[in-house]
Amino acid sequence: MPRQIFQLRISLTGVRPSIWRRVLVPGGYTLDRVHRVVQHAVGWRDCHLHSFEVDGIQYGEPDPDGDLAVHDELDVRLDAVVGKGSRFHYTYDFxxxxxxxxxxxxxxxxxxxxxYPACLDGERAGPPEDVGGPDGYRVLLAAWGDPGHPEHRDMRAWVGDRFDPAAFDPGPVSTLLRRLC
Structure with a gap:
């Protein structure tokens, strides 16, 4: 039987204009590898905790103290928990x-x-790490686009001149995915 490839649309919720990616991922990937795909596709740097929720069940890195009840993402393949038309959730940075x-x-x-994996398409740059979630990202976008905004210079200095919130190119993401996932 040929290897199955899952076409996933990853959409960041609570953000307008929308930020999304379309990726191709082998169905045999465990959820920890899917985590890495999401990280690289969106532009995160894997600096924080994360979890998946599939049909009400939480998956992630098990908590050594046992405070968080999550199933080990290393033990679960993508094709074992979802199929065509399935929707599931990924939370990053608690x-x-x-x-x-x-x-x-x-x-x-x-x-x-x-x-594989590969990034086919997407829109807009992913938010910078530690910007403060969707609310902080809204502030960043407002300051970014308005030279008269009181935080304009600070935000530009913090994020850097290379950040363009409207830009996205799937080519470099695919290269990174193939190298690191």
Missing amino acids: GDWWEHDLLVEDVCAADPRER
């Missing part, structure tokens, strides 16, 4: 609370000429 909606748009056979 302080900033970035929620991602993941939709399995399609499941198909792997193309032997292609390398």
Whole structure:
């Protein structure tokens, strides 16, 4: 049986204009590898805790103290918990609370000429780490686009000149995914 590839649409919730990615991921990936795909696709740096929620069940890195009841993401394959049309959730950074909606748009056979994972498409740059969640990102965008905003210079200095909230190119993301996932 040929390897199955899941086409996922990853959408960051609570953010306008929308930030989303369309990625191809092998169905045999465990959720910890899906975590890495989301991290690189959105532009996160994996500096904070995360979890998945699939059908009301939490998956992530087990808490050594046992305070968080999560199933070990290393033990669960993507194709064992979702299928075409499934929706599940990924939360990153429990302080900033970035929620991602993941939709399995399609499941198909792997193309032997292609390398996976891959990023096909998307819109807008991912928010910078530690910006303060969706509310902090709204402040950043307001300050970014308004030279008269009291935080304009500070935000530009903090984020850097290379940040363009409207820009996204799937090519470099695919290269990074193939190298690191």
